[in-house]
Amino acid sequence: xNAMQFQKWLSMVExxxxxxxxxxxxxxxxxSRWPEGFEATKLELPRWLLATHLLTQAKNGDQVAG
Numbered sequence: 001x002n003a004m005q006f007q008k009w010l011s012m013v014e015x016x017x018x019x020x021x022x023x024x025x026x027x028x029x030x031x032s033r034w035p036e037g038f039e040a041t042k043l044e045l046p047r048w049l050l051a052t053h054l055l056t057q058a059k060n061g062d063q064v065a066g
């Protein structure tokens with residue numbers, strides 16, 4: 001289990017303030033998941049982290065509005 005999984009719930013505004021820039025996303029992921037760096041990907045890191053955020057915010061099987 002990692003720290004990102006157990007963050008308190010964030011509104012979209014709070015999420016953008018915390019992770020709104022590429023450097024913020026990268027730093028958060030590296031600190032919590034890959035202290036040695038992360039593997040190459042074709043997608044930008046903000047897309048991966050936003051997708052993870054949206055998936056983890058759905059409660060009790062509710063769908064996230066897009």
